[in-house]
Amino acid sequence: MVTRYPPPVAYDFDLVVLGGGPAGEKGAVQAAYFKKKVAIIEREAEPGGAAVHTGTLPSKTLRETSLFLSGHQARDLYGVDVEIDRVKAPPRLLARKDAVRGLEVARIWWNLNRHDVTVLRGHARFVDPRTVEVAGRDGSTRRITAEYFLVATGSVPFRPAGIDFDDPDIEDSDTILRLSKLPRSLTVLGAGVIGCEYATIFAAMGVEVQIVEPRSAILPFLDPEIGERLSKAMERLGIHVLLGDGYETVRRDGARGIVTTLKSGKVLVSEQLLFAAGRNGNTRSLGLADIGVQVVEPRGYITVDEDYRTSVPHVFAAGDCIGFPSLASTSMEQARVAVCRAFGFAYKKQVSELLPYGIYTIPEVSCVGLTEDQVTERGQTPIVGRAFYLNNARGKIIGDKDGVVKLVFDFESRKLLGCHCIGDRATELVHIGQAVIMLGGTAETFIEMVFNYPTLAEIFKYAAYDALGRWAGHRLTNLPPISVTTRSS
Numbered sequence: 001m002v003t004r005y006p007p008p009v010a011y012d013f014d015l016v017v018l019g020g021g022p023a024g025e026k027g028a029v030q031a032a033y034f035k036k037k038v039a040i041i042e043r044e045a046e047p048g049g050a051a052v053h054t055g056t057l058p059s060k061t062l063r064e065t066s067l068f069l070s071g072h073q074a075r076d077l078y079g080v081d082v083e084i085d086r087v088k089a090p091p092r093l094l095a096r097k098d099a100v101r102g103l104e105v106a107r108i109w110w111n112l113n114r115h116d117v118t119v120l121r122g123h124a125r126f127v128d129p130r131t132v133e134v135a136g137r138d139g140s141t142r143r144i145t146a147e148y149f150l151v152a153t154g155s156v157p158f159r160p161a162g163i164d165f166d167d168p169d170i171e172d173s174d175t176i177l178r179l180s181k182l183p184r185s186l187t188v189l190g191a192g193v194i195g196c197e198y199a200t201i202f203a204a205m206g207v208e209v210q211i212v213e214p215r216s217a218i219l220p221f222l223d224p225e226i227g228e229r230l231s232k233a234m235e236r237l238g239i240h241v242l243l244g245d246g247y248e249t250v251r252r253d254g255a256r257g258i259v260t261t262l263k264s265g266k267v268l269v270s271e272q273l274l275f276a277a278g279r280n281g282n283t284r285s286l287g288l289a290d291i292g293v294q295v296v297e298p299r300g301y302i303t304v305d306e307d308y309r310t311s312v313p314h315v316f317a318a319g320d321c322i323g324f325p326s327l328a329s330t331s332m333e334q335a336r337v338a339v340c341r342a343f344g345f346a347y348k349k350q351v352s353e354l355l356p357y358g359i360y361t362i363p364e365v366s367c368v369g370l371t372e373d374q375v376t377e378r379g380q381t382p383i384v385g386r387a388f389y390l391n392n393a394r395g396k397i398i399g400d401k402d403g404v405v406k407l408v409f410d411f412e413s414r415k416l417l418g419c420h421c422i423g424d425r426a427t428e429l430v431h432i433g434q435a436v437i438m439l440g441g442t443a444e445t446f447i448e449m450v451f452n453y454p455t456l457a458e459i460f461k462y463a464a465y466d467a468l469g470r471w472a473g474h475r476l477t478n479l480p481p482i483s484v485t486t487r488s489s
Helices: 022-032 049-053 056-070 071-078 089-114 193-204 224-235 328-343 372-377 394-400 426-438 443-448 456-471
Strands: 012-017 039-040 117-120 123-128 131-135 140-149 156-159 187-189 208-213 242-243 246-252 257-262 268-269 272-276 279-281 315-317 358-360 367-368 382-388 404-410 416-423
Touching: 012 022, 012 193, 022 049, 022 089, 022 140, 022 328, 022 394, 049 056, 056 193, 056 242, 131 443, 140 372, 187 193, 187 268, 193 208, 193 224, 193 358, 193 367, 208 268, 224 242, 224 367, 224 416, 246 358, 257 272, 272 394, 358 416, 367 426, 372 382, 372 404, 372 416, 382 456, 394 456, 404 426, 404 443, 404 456, 416 426, 426 456, 443 456
Parallel strands: 012 039, 012 140, 039 117, 140 315, 187 208, 187 272, 208 242
Antiparallel strands: 123 131, 131 140, 156 279, 246 257, 257 268, 358 367, 367 416, 382 404, 404 416
């Protein structure tokens, strides 16, 4: 007797990706590279997601353009005082942002097209575990099926009740990029990454900025010393940093502008306000609950396991829609791992635990690996080496007075465990530390390396010398570290 098996299910696609941002693009292309039939559903006119259109690239472009237009570094180096035209500056800022966005959108289209990824425009919603319905802007609908799904719909700004975001002078982290003129004053609620980045960008352009944070420190995940150095640099930019306080009410008061009353009773008045205290997973209209995908409320983040698999085995999720760390860099890697796990590709099986963080404030901040406290908590003895831009030839050339590279080594093995940078090009320099950590390098690794001269990278050698001096029981640096205190104002 011959056993007859039912024919395999014929799906429309091997993989359907919901969302065309960094995670969606990289996940789709990863599957297509291995000859899978892939579709991306994107509700906006162009792919790229928040990273390209409202977040990562636009804000970083705004930073670079603001530094150029304001002559920020030239003020101290050459005594050049640049007057910002509050009407003409915004169109120039936005023009550069739009140019960069256009170039990146073109690259994404090229990447999707060369891998034969089908792009469907419209809003996707699950109607059953294997089917999504795509509603087009023209009112049309179609249903498609897939063996696997990857949800990569990103996040949206959190908008608390009680704040009137219809007011033209009250912005969130998406709408702030549509500015028609530079305000004379700005209140920022939230001293997280987004809040600190925009606070320094606007301050560099001569805007009076005050930033409010309920916690006792800005960016508490940073090494405390680096966080304190950033806080001091922000104050030197003229930013009024208020810690340990939160907002009670936000309202418009006629000619006075936007009035913010804090829990302490303090009242802040400004021309504009930016609310930058968190984001929500962009998942509420996807029908996930209807098919059994677990979503954590109130933020709307999708629950996944170490393979980025949801509670429905053939549905995966990656990027900002699953929450922390919500970085474009990690989102791309998560999506690649998710797709490889789904199809069993023996290619990329996990996201590295060694994640660099880049904060595009003025000055830049970046870190990778462990802080001193984390090394101690692991039962090891940290040895720290520091080197300062002020003592570096390239640092003197560019006039960076804030820059520091701080390396954290293990006392016993001398292996590098953490790298923490603040200053010009910090987000580039940190990768030197990242590579040495991943390869198990020690303090002697930096001593043996030959660096171009003059370069900022040479700072790593002198930070290693400083650490070796501590092993030997004496200091080699000329400048003492700043004292780290918890401040409230």
